Amino acid sequence: MGAATIRVTELCKSFRVARQPQRSLKETAIRLLTRRLEYDTFLALDKVTLEIRAGEAVAIIGANGSGKSTLFKLISGILRPTSGTVHVSGRVSPLIELSSGFHPELSGVENVYLNGAIFGMRRAEIAARLGAIERFADIGDFIYAPVRTYSSGMLARLAFAVAINVEADALLIDEVLAVGDAQFQARCLAKIDELKAAGVTIVYVSHDMGSVERIADKVVLLEHGRVRRTGAARPVIEEYLAAAREGSANAAAGA
């Protein structure tokens, strides 16, 4: 086993939720003066410890609100921990389509350069992968047209093609299968298998247990911000599904 690529230790993340939404200086000032600036604290992650070794494929599963996305954002560096640490060695890249970073007036190729730069790629790196990106997106000559002429499916495919061609030591994948048609999804899964075989560490967040079982060597089940169980895919998925059935049965009984 190689050195750990991602090590999460005693990680806590809480969000301050203002009772009244306020995003103006005036309102903040008034509330401070009248001492009515009150926050609720919401603990999204509670002392999560997790070690993902180099080349390992780990899926994070759990119900909505269990903290999957928060953990994802903490590992990718978007959020800062309230306490605890996230240690990442190597280059981590999220596999997400950033078509919101496209500019409608620029061509597909120009947007590929822009998008690649958002992922931290250098110009030469992007140029070297342009062919692979074009092939993966498979949108033909549209690649030279302004992206405002694209269908939403084409936008997502091009954006996704950039993301999947970022050279990274670890890939963070959030609900990959929401993108594109069945054929494109199959191509995505094949590419993920290929990356996995090449030794790229994979962190996969999904509700789709079929793909979780296919991709992950290890599954982490989150519940209310805590790790409920970590282990081989099959038993953890079964525990999650059993808990979900129990939960819905309780909800039905309570109703």
Place this chain on the structure above:
Amino acid sequence: MTALDRLALLGRHRQLVYCLVSRDLRVRYKRSVLGVLWAFAEPLVLMLLYSVVFSLLLRVQTPAYPAFALAGVVVWGFLHTGVTYSLSSITQNANLVKKIYFPREILPLAMVLGRAVHFLLSLFLLVPFLIAFDIRPTPYLLLLPLLVLIQLVLVLGLALLFSAVSTLYEDVGFLVNFAFSGLFYLSPVVYPVELVPARFQTLYLANPIAALITSYRAVIISGTPPPWTALGLAAFTSVLALALGLFVFRRVEWSFAEVL
């Protein structure tokens, strides 16, 4: 993270800075039928307007008033648009900020650099007027890069400061826009500094914008040394603004992904 680590991180993302600047310029210049021409028509139209109002109607006694006004308009334009366009640079990219990490200061930085390039190109609008008014360059023109550098530092500092704060508090954007309408009249854009009563001159030139506009005109149009004391003070204020802008930006940048 130390300042040096931070600079290295920015260096690794220089391709993003380059892409954002070139996107901003290309999109701005090819937006309309007139393309590039349109982007440079605005200062000329303003110059014409100010020449009619202040030179013909109000009789401001300044030689080569059109060149004088154009210099004011162009320098003011960089300050004004550099800061106000940056205000929304983070909220406009909310979808990126929430999804992926990159050094956030790249957003206002790219906006300011794009405006700086536009400003440098706009300076060439002065050339035909300098020729028409038979204004010859003097060695003081060599100070131009220094003035541009001081102004860049000032604009960057204010852009970092206000883009960060206005992301957390929306109404700060309105305040900044309002302040700029006031600053326009407190800066010698359309009138010469000489019109300010002598006893207020020192105070007036403590405004770095006033000091900069006056210095630009000195080295480009009158071919005289800039007001050194005022310019030195402006350089000091600009460095202070950049330090404050960086400090505040780095204090609050983590919360952008949470409030957007």
